[in-house]
Amino acid sequence: MKPEILLINPVLPVLDAALTQRYTLHRYYQQTDKDACIAAVGAGVRGVVSGGSSGLGTALMAKLPALEVVAVNGIGTDAVDLAQARERGIHVSTTPGVLTDDVADLAIALLLAACRGLSSGERFVREGHWRAGKPALPLARRFSGMRVGIVGLGRVGRAIATRAAAFGCPISYTDLRAIDGVPYTFVADLAALARDSDALILAASADQGGAIVNGEILDALGPSGYLINIARGKLVDEADLVQALQDGRIAGAGLDVFADEPHVPEALLAFDNVALQPHRASATVETRTDMGNLVLESLEAAFAGRRPATSVTT
Numbered sequence: 225m226k227p228e229i230l231l232i233n234p235v236l237p238v239l240d241a242a243l244t245q246r247y248t249l250h251r252y253y254q255q256t257d258k259d260a261c262i263a264a265v266g267a268g269v270r271g272v273v274s275g276g277s278s279g280l281g282t283a284l285m286a287k288l289p290a291l292e293v294v295a296v297n298g299i300g301t302d303a304v305d306l307a308q309a310r311e312r313g314i315h316v317s318t319t320p321g322v323l324t325d326d327v328a329d330l331a332i333a334l335l336l337a338a339c340r341g342l343s344s345g346e347r348f349v350r351e352g353h354w355r356a357g358k359p360a361l362p363l364a365r366r367f368s369g370m371r372v373g374i375v376g377l378g379r380v381g382r383a384i385a386t387r388a389a390a391f392g393c394p395i396s397y398t399d400l401r402a403i404d405g406v407p408y409t410f411v412a413d414l415a416a417l418a419r420d421s422d423a424l425i426l427a428a429s430a431d432q433g434g435a436i437v438n439g440e441i442l443d444a445l446g447p448s449g450y451l452i453n454i455a456r457g458k459l460v461d462e463a464d465l466v467q468a469l470q471d472g473r474i475a476g477a478g479l480d481v482f483a484d485e486p487h488v489p490e491a492l493l494a495f496d497n498v499a500l501q502p503h504r505a506s507a508t509v510e511t512r513t514d515m516g517n518l519v520l521e522s523l524e525a526a527f528a529g530r531r532p533a534t535s536v537t538t
Contacts, residue, residue, distance in 0.1 A: 227527050228265065230288070232274035235297060236509075239516035243273065247523070262287050271295065271523050276318075277485055277503070279303025285314075293317065293526035295519045298506070299429065300456070301536055309537045317522035317532040321379060322514035323506035327427075328383035330505040331454045332391075334478025335423055337499035338450050339365040344496040365448075365475065368392050373421030375414065375436070376428030376455065377403055384425055396420060399428075418444035426455040435461040442468040450476050454505050457482040466491045469498065480505050 229247040234240075243249050250269070255261040266287045272280050276298030282305040285291065293315040294304055301316060309316045337343060341364045348354055348361055372388045374381045374397040385395045385408055395408040398417045402410040411417040418424050418441050426437065437451065438461040445451060451474060453460055462483055468474045469492075476497030482488050485503055492498055506512065522532035531538050 227270045227523075228268045229271045229273060229523070230265075230269045232272060232278050232280070233297070235273065235519075236512050236516055238513065239297075239519065242516070242520055246520075247271070271526065273297060273519055273523075274304075276300030277303060281305060282308060285309070293523060293532065295522040295532075297515055297519050299323065302456070302458075306537055313538065315522070315526050315532050315535045316537040317518075317526075317534045318536060319515040319518040320534060322518065323511045324379045324383050326508050326511045327380045327454055327505040328387055330480060330501065331380075331384045331425055331427065331452055331478075332387045334454065334480065334499050334501065335425070335450060335452050336367055338452070338476040338478040338497060339367045339370075339423075341496065343499055365450075370422040371396070371420060373397065373411070373417040373424045374408075375399075375417070375424065375426045375459075376430070377406065377408070378427065378429065380454070381425075381427035382406070384427055415441055415444045418442075418449070419446070421445065421449060423450045423452060425452040426459050428455050428459065430456055430459055433459065435459060437461065437465070439464040439468065442474050445474050447473055448475050450474065450478065452478040454480045457485060462489050462492075469495050 226248045229243060229249050231249055231251050233253055250265050252258060252261060267289060269288045270290050270292045272291065272294045274280055274294065274296055276296055280294050285305050285308050291314055294309065296318045299318045299320050301318060304316055306316060341361060345361060368391045370393050372393045372395050374384055377397045377399050381397065389395055396411050396417055397408050398411050398414055414436060424445050436459050442464060466489055478499040480501040481503050518534060522534060525532045
């Protein structure tokens with residue numbers, strides 16, 4: 225008898241097909257009456273596949289008494305009840321490593337877009353303003369050579385540093401401690417890092433953390449500084465960010481993540497100096513395929529009585 229899997233979010237067709245072939249799949253996201261669905265199948269569910277943002281909360285996990293593994297199709301675990309999982313011996317696995325390059329690429333793309341005004345420039349052409357001889361756009365900001373400060377020098381942070389260094393950017397970083405063997409300057413204090421940076425890039429996982437970028441940090445970054453966030457939306461006090469942008473206390477921002485997705489603060493939509501993306505840093509065919517393979521490997525290992533290689537709870 226095939227193990228029963230609860231699929232919280234839609235996944236790539238190739239992963240959906242593989243899950244359907246190997247397991248009895250219950251597509252939770254398609255259910256109009258989700259409580260009735262769980263009442264009908266919850267007792268037999270041995271595995272859950274979910275995204276990093278959706279996770280698996282306390283109440284739903286408690287309704288799955290046979291649960292053995294939660295395979296997160298991403299690297300975020302802040303939406304998963306890890307305490308309950310550890311108490312019950314449930315594996316919670318993620319898909320690290322395979323998305324590093326794509327996330328780092330987007331961080332640099334957001335910084336370039338914000339500095340060079342790519343969004344406003346495209347609108348200027350598409351809406352016919354250039355052809356109509358409208359006044360030229362303001363001059364943009366050069367990216368090459370900017371002082372880049374990175375918050376969190378893990379896999380993604382290091383990949384961002386490599387890319388920024390190729391543009392001639394001096395690199396500094398902050399983390400829980402200085403990291404041996406890296407050619408970048410460690411700055412213990414976040415405000416000091418912001419003060420010494422032209423661009424501050426958030427790359428910290430901080431699943432259980434709160435806002436670390438507030439008005440004080442934005443003031444330290446200053447009116448010529450840019451904030452880039454491809455980490456966690458909750459790391460930024462969005463009200464403070466909006467106010468800083470309105471006041472001209474920072475030069476601009478590039479954001480792929482938000483505190484209450486998919487709800488983006490309305491005020492952010494009005495700024496030409498803010499580049500926005502719908503949390504899609506890892507959204508390439510190559511990376512999502514690799515992530516799906518890790519999900520399948522985690523399920524296979526758990527059902528075979530082995531610890532998934534990327535488990536964070538067991």
